[in-house]
Amino acid sequence: MGLGDLVQKAVYLGIGFASYAGEKAGEKLTELRSQVQKLADEMVERGEMTADEARKFVDDMVNKAQQSAGEPSGARQPTEPRRIEIVTDDEEPGDSSVSQAEQMRRQVMELQEELRRLRNDNS
Incomplete structure (x- = not known):
């Protein structure tokens, strides 16, 4: 396997992982929206909030979930790309x-x- 193949596979792996993570996050966000919407509908039926308040409540909850999902837990964002060192069998890392x-x-x-x-x- 050549160096080009290795780099290409690494790039595809990264893209695949990012795509998968994005799909899962989208699914979870859709599930969350559905659950929050059900809760808001129940509260409207019981007269605990109006339809406008329920709509705002759902939007606020989804926005908060999106913001918290975008923030890494305890890690700070790097300001420049991370360097990748490729080591061959005859080199020590x-x-x-x-x-x-x-x-x-x-x-x-x-x-x-x-x-x-x-x-x-x-x-």
């Missing part, structure tokens, strides 16, 4: 590749935790 690998592990763990939290919130 430098300290920078170890720290990058650790960063990627932390990001994956944070994403898994966020997904668990979203699943629990929707249950």
Whole structure:
């Protein structure tokens, strides 16, 4: 496998992961909107709020969910792209590749935790 193939597969993997995460986030947002809408409809039926208040309530809840989903949990956004070091079999990885690998592990763990939290919130 050549270097070009490796880079191409890495790019496709990243794009695929981003696409999958976007689809899942969209599904969760749709589920959330549906649940909040049901709650608002019930409150309108009981006379606890008006239809306009219910509409505003649903919009506010969905906006808050979108904002909180866009914020990483405890991590700050990098100001420049992350460097990727490609190491061949005959080279030893430098300290920078170890720290990058650790960063990627932390990001994956944070994403898994966020997904668990979203699943629990929707249950």
